[in-house]
Amino acid sequence: GENVEQHPSTLSVQEGDSAVIKCTYSDSASNYFPWYKQELGKRPQLIIDIRSNVGEKKDQRIAVTLNKTAKHFSLHITETQPEDSAVYFCAAALFGNEKLTFGTGTRLTIIP
Amino acid sequence: NAGVTQTPKFQVLKTGQSMTLQCAQDMNHNSMYWYRQDPGMGLRLIYYSASEGTTDKGEVPNGYNVSRLNKREFSLRLESAAPSQTSVYFCASLFGEQYFGPGTRLTVT
Numbered sequence: 001g002e003n004v005e006q007h008p009s010t011l012s013v014q015e016g017d018s019a020v021i022k023c024t025y026s027d028s029a030s031n032y033f034p035w036y037k038q039e040l041g042k043r044p045q046l047i048i049d050i051r052s053n054v055g056e057k058k059d060q061r062i063a064v065t066l067n068k069t070a071k072h073f074s075l076h077i078t079e080t081q082p083e084d085s086a087v088y089f090c091a092a093a094l095f096g097n098e099k100l101t102f103g104t105g106t107r108l109t110i111i112p
Numbered sequence: 113n114a115g116v117t118q119t120p121k122f123q124v125l126k127t128g129q130s131m132t133l134q135c136a137q138d139m140n141h142n143s144m145y146w147y148r149q150d151p152g153m154g155l156r157l158i159y160y161s162a163s164e165g166t167t168d169k170g171e172v173p174n175g176y177n178v179s180r181l182n183k184r185e186f187s188l189r190l191e192s193a194a195p196s197q198t199s200v201y202f203c204a205s206l207f208g209e210q211y212f213g214p215g216t217r218l219t220v221t
Contacts, residue, residue, distance in 0.1 A: 001171075006154075018136065025219065034209065034210075042214075043213060043214050043215055044212050045212070046209045046210070052159070072156065089154060089155065093201070098143050098162060099157065099160060099170070100210060101157075101171075102154040102156070103154055104152060105152075
């Protein structure tokens with residue numbers, strides 16, 4: 001089955017700097033890669049996703065890049081703000097299969 | 113629109129006790145899921161249901177059973193709770209993206 005590795009497990013950045021979280025996946029058939037944000041004590045919520053027919057997708061300060069050849073994808077957050085502090089999870093799936101495999105999460109702390 | 117709801121929010125069980133976690137969604141989604149979340153291990157799929165009347169095992173199904181009662185409801189049962197089942201349990205439903213419920217924090221002593 002699919003295996004998703006996520007790094008780093010913790011990340012601290014100064015407010016205003018950029019943060020990058022990386023994930024690798026094992027199943028070359030996977031073609032859907034969402035990212036979820038989970039604030040303390042809350043439920044995970046989708047923040048951005050990408051399908052394998054594109055290499056990059058942006059939504060304001062958040063972007064995701066995908067390298068299908070290397071089987072890795074990354075989340076980029078620019079101009080970080082205190083409200084970006086949370087745990088971020090990547091996931092991979094075969095779109096239509098509907099079973100997501102999640103990474104182990106990255107705890108992002110924004111230092112004011 | 114309540115989205116995905118779960119009951120209870122918190123539960124403490126003694127080893128060997130049984131309980132059922134309830135999940136319901138009002139978005140008319142076909143697919144529903146149960147995950148457990150443990151520190152450092154992310155979200156691991158216990159069981160899922162692609163449609164009413166069907167269920168399939170996920171990554172960590174041992175010690176759990178599920179019932180897809182109808183399109184709205186998907187319950188998770190622990191027949192004989194063990195301390196290793198102490199976790200936060202999330203239910204989710206899918207239409208394009210996964211929508212998660214608020215979670216149930218379960219402690220087994």
